[in-house]
Amino acid sequence: xxxxxxxxxxxxxxxxxxxxxxxxxxxxxxxxxxxxxxxxxxxxxxxxxxxxxxxxxxxxxxxxxxxxxxxxxxxxxxxxxxxxxxxxxxxxxxxxxxxxxxxxxxxxxxxxxxxxxxxxxxxxxxxxxxxxxxxxxxxxxxxxxxxxxxxxxxxxxxxxxxxxxxxxxxxxxxxxxxxxxxxxxxxxxxxxxxxxxxxxxxxxxxxxxxxxxxxxxxxxxxxxxxxxxxxxxxxxxxxxxxxxxxxxxxxxxxxxxxxxxxxxxxxxxxxxxxxxxxxxxxxxxxxxxxxxxxxxxxxxxxxxxxxxxxxxxxxxxxxxxxxxxxxxxxxxxxxxxxxxxxxxxxxxxxxxxxxxxxxxxxxxxxxxxxxxxxxxxxxxxxxxxxxxxxxxxxxxxxxxxxxxxxxxxxxxxxxxxxxxxxxxxxxxxxxxxxxxxxxxxxxxxxxxxxxxxxxxxxxxxxxxxxxxxxxxxxxxxxxxxxxxxxxxxxxxxxxxxxxxxxxxxxxxxxxxxxxxxxxxxxx
Amino acid sequence: xxxxxxxxxxxxxxxxxxxxxxxxxxxxxxxxxxxxxxxxxxxxxxxxxxxxxxxxxxxxxxxxxxxxxxxxxxxxxxxxxxxxxxxxxxxxxxxxxxxxxxxxxxxxxxxxxxxxxxxxxxxxxxxxxxxxxxxxxxxxxxxxxxxxxxxxxxxxxxxxxxxxxxxxxxxxxxxxxxxxxxxxxxxxxxxxxxxxxxxxxxxxxxxxxxxxxxxxxxxxxxxxxxxxxxxxxxxxxxxxxxxxxx
Numbered sequence: 001x002x003x004x005x006x007x008x009x010x011x012x013x014x015x016x017x018x019x020x021x022x023x024x025x026x027x028x029x030x031x032x033x034x035x036x037x038x039x040x041x042x043x044x045x046x047x048x049x050x051x052x053x054x055x056x057x058x059x060x061x062x063x064x065x066x067x068x069x070x071x072x073x074x075x076x077x078x079x080x081x082x083x084x085x086x087x088x089x090x091x092x093x094x095x096x097x098x099x100x101x102x103x104x105x106x107x108x109x110x111x112x113x114x115x116x117x118x119x120x121x122x123x124x125x126x127x128x129x130x131x132x133x134x135x136x137x138x139x140x141x142x143x144x145x146x147x148x149x150x151x152x153x154x155x156x157x158x159x160x161x162x163x164x165x166x167x168x169x170x171x172x173x174x175x176x177x178x179x180x181x182x183x184x185x186x187x188x189x190x191x192x193x194x195x196x197x198x199x200x201x202x203x204x205x206x207x208x209x210x211x212x213x214x215x216x217x218x219x220x221x222x223x224x225x226x227x228x229x230x231x232x233x234x235x236x237x238x239x240x241x242x243x244x245x246x247x248x249x250x251x252x253x254x255x256x257x258x259x260x261x262x263x264x265x266x267x268x269x270x271x272x273x274x275x276x277x278x279x280x281x282x283x284x285x286x287x288x289x290x291x292x293x294x295x296x297x298x299x300x301x302x303x304x305x306x307x308x309x310x311x312x313x314x315x316x317x318x319x320x321x322x323x324x325x326x327x328x329x330x331x332x333x334x335x336x337x338x339x340x341x342x343x344x345x346x347x348x349x350x351x352x353x354x355x356x357x358x359x360x361x362x363x364x365x366x367x368x369x370x371x372x373x374x375x376x377x378x379x380x381x382x383x384x385x386x387x388x389x390x391x392x393x394x395x396x397x398x399x400x401x402x403x404x405x406x407x408x409x410x411x412x413x414x415x416x417x418x419x420x421x422x423x424x425x426x427x428x429x430x431x432x433x434x435x436x437x438x439x440x441x442x443x444x445x446x447x448x449x450x451x452x453x454x455x456x457x458x459x460x461x462x463x464x465x466x467x468x469x470x471x472x473x474x475x476x477x478x479x480x481x482x483x484x485x486x487x488x489x490x491x492x493x494x495x496x497x498x499x500x501x502x503x504x505x506x507x508x509x510x511x512x513x514x515x516x517x518x519x520x521x522x523x
Numbered sequence: 524x525x526x527x528x529x530x531x532x533x534x535x536x537x538x539x540x541x542x543x544x545x546x547x548x549x550x551x552x553x554x555x556x557x558x559x560x561x562x563x564x565x566x567x568x569x570x571x572x573x574x575x576x577x578x579x580x581x582x583x584x585x586x587x588x589x590x591x592x593x594x595x596x597x598x599x600x601x602x603x604x605x606x607x608x609x610x611x612x613x614x615x616x617x618x619x620x621x622x623x624x625x626x627x628x629x630x631x632x633x634x635x636x637x638x639x640x641x642x643x644x645x646x647x648x649x650x651x652x653x654x655x656x657x658x659x660x661x662x663x664x665x666x667x668x669x670x671x672x673x674x675x676x677x678x679x680x681x682x683x684x685x686x687x688x689x690x691x692x693x694x695x696x697x698x699x700x701x702x703x704x705x706x707x708x709x710x711x712x713x714x715x716x717x718x719x720x721x722x723x724x725x726x727x728x729x730x731x732x733x734x735x736x737x738x739x740x741x742x743x744x745x746x747x748x749x750x751x752x753x754x755x756x757x758x759x760x761x762x763x764x765x766x767x768x769x
């Protein structure tokens with residue numbers, strides 16, 4: 001009886017597991033059908049309800065496209081602050097069908113999923129190959145050899161090492177793709193007519209180009225294009241630049257010639273890190289190279305040919321697109337699509353830590369010395385700049401942490417932003433699947449972080465609702481909840497940084513388990 | 524000379540008589556055929572917070588259906604929107620598309636600016652002629668603008684009294700009473716076709732004419748600024764410390 005109950009309980013899980021193991025084409029078809037249903041439902045909803053399903057931006061895009069069709073400027077549409085390309089792309093909305101744009105965004109979603117899969121496969125396979133080759137040559141304590149699971153399997157007629165690598169890479173690539181395809185946030189964003197899936201595609205495609213060894217000039221062109229389309233990818237520029245540096249490396253191991261183990265001379269025995277260093281468990285680069293003001297640091301910025309090609313490519317596409325559209329639409333294009341985003345002060349309540357401070361000081365002059373109108377912008381803008389620069393060097397110089405670098409920079413850009421709306425989280429969702437194989441979190445940790453995030457959002461929504469829909473003066477309470485939401489974001493981001501396994505230099509043991517085995521755990 | 528004087532006097536007398544007769548005939552005919560409009564408008568403000576609905580119940584009394592329908596007159600409700608409030612053009616378009624409101628916003632609306640930077644404009648809601656015979660419910664969503672922060676509590680936004688305008692294709696004299704004339708677009712489809720409309724008196728129960736908007740408290744500035752800035756920097760230091768600890 002008990003056995004039957006257990007079987008019944010485990011049956012849905014088995015079905016779910018089987019479903020997830022279905023091939024890529026099946027998932028692409030199913031997820032496109034779900035998106036199509038949501039688009040159709042959106043049309044129905046908009047016809048019958050006062051609060052529309054379609055994003056207000058979609059109406060803005062369509063109106064801008066109408067202006068383009070009529071031979072005018074898309075910037076004649078109030079609040080159109082995007083690249084003219086989006087208006088041009090959506091002109092069929094005017095003369096073909098109003099849902100055309102939504103279908104395009106959904107198709108882009110599927111292309112993003114495809115490239116996420118390709119990129120994760122590439123990353124995992126390459127990482128395992130290089131790690132394995134290094135381990136067989138240099139590292140005597142590699143986890144694979146330590147556990148010897150593959151040898152045993154070979155004897156039993158199981159797949160070869162190569163097949164294991166392929167299977168593992170496919171496993172993670174498939175997971176990453178599903179993470180994107182069935183994410184309710186991404187589905188909602190595309191089917192509501194928001195163009196952020198195109199921005200995600202451009203970022204993922206740039207990452208794919210870099211890691212597939214496309215010519216740096218081509219990568220630069222793509223990066224410049226993505227910056228033109230949506231400004232925020234500009235934060236990745238230095239990260240990409242560092243990736244092509246001659247100082248970039250793949251593994252932080254003591255036997256790699258350019259890295260040394262930290263000697264424990266300066267450390268006391270109480271220092272746990274020093275103990276781990278002594279035992280050979282932890283290895284890091286020469287600390288000299290990590291000091292920002294060390295002379296050698298500045299050599300990182302001296303460009304090599306590849307870096308020059310990258311910069312030239314980016315400048316080429318960005319400047320040419322800006323020049324062409326400036327010629328076509330004048331200063332209004334420049335202001336609405338670029339300058340506005342730099343000088344914008346949004347005083348309306350939003351998730352940002354800085355909203356109340358911005359609202360209080362939006363239309364008044366504060367002569368207080370400790371913040372005031374001079375110090376306040378510096379103190380607000382400095383932390384994300386410091387972090388983004390730090391990530392550019394730290395993760396850009398490691399060949400296997402580029403994706404995580406992009407993720408980290410995106411998260412910092414969003415949580416430190418002066419305006420945060422729900423759609424900003426899609427930028428994170430676009431790159432998070434690329435890193436799931438590198439972030440080692442237990443199920444309990446994932447659940448806890450999800451609960452904390454939703455709880456913090458829910459707690460913010462209560463005073464925000466009272467303010468917006470009940471007219472109560474709850475500005476201070478919203479600010480308090482923004483503070484707690486910011487702390488939750490920092491806490492969660494901290495866990496991700498802490499549990500990102502590749503660049504931490506702990507190659508042998510990770511919480512008592514082998515790093516390699518944790519990657520190999522898929523089979 | 525005297526003869527000439529007599530002739531001029533006679534001419535003046537004739538013209539005056541004709542003019543008085545014409546005026547008399549006009550008044551008589553107008554009084555005989557004009558349509559008296561006896562309208563009651565009850566205004567209510569629904570919801571609280573930044574998003575409100577202006578609800579008007581419009582009822583006509585003793586309106587002759589045949590005369591009214593034959594007259595082809597149109598009725599519109601004109602609302603002057605002040606600086607502290609705005610009607611969202613996108614939302615207005617949706618309501619128009621759904622056939623819920625025949626609305627025209629006469630002016631440029633910036634939905635992003637705060638109250639002190641807002642501009643006034645007019646909104647016309649064209650009423651259904653057939654429904655006007657009995658009673659009509661009109662609901663217009665409005666949004667309050669953020670106001671610059673002061674000492675907390677609530678700021679005030681005053682609503683203007685709506686105007687009921689009537690336009691008849693032949694002559695507005697068909698509507699009884701002498702009222703002020705207002706230039707307004709003839710329909711929501713033709714915003715540039717401006718005609719003379721008659722501003723009709725109505726019996727109004729307008730209720731609340733002042734709305735409250737929550738505003739920020741500048742007394743919070745000192746600790747909000749310090750804590751916010753410190754927290755931002757602390758978050759940055761924490762993340763860097765985590766990376767350095769590895």
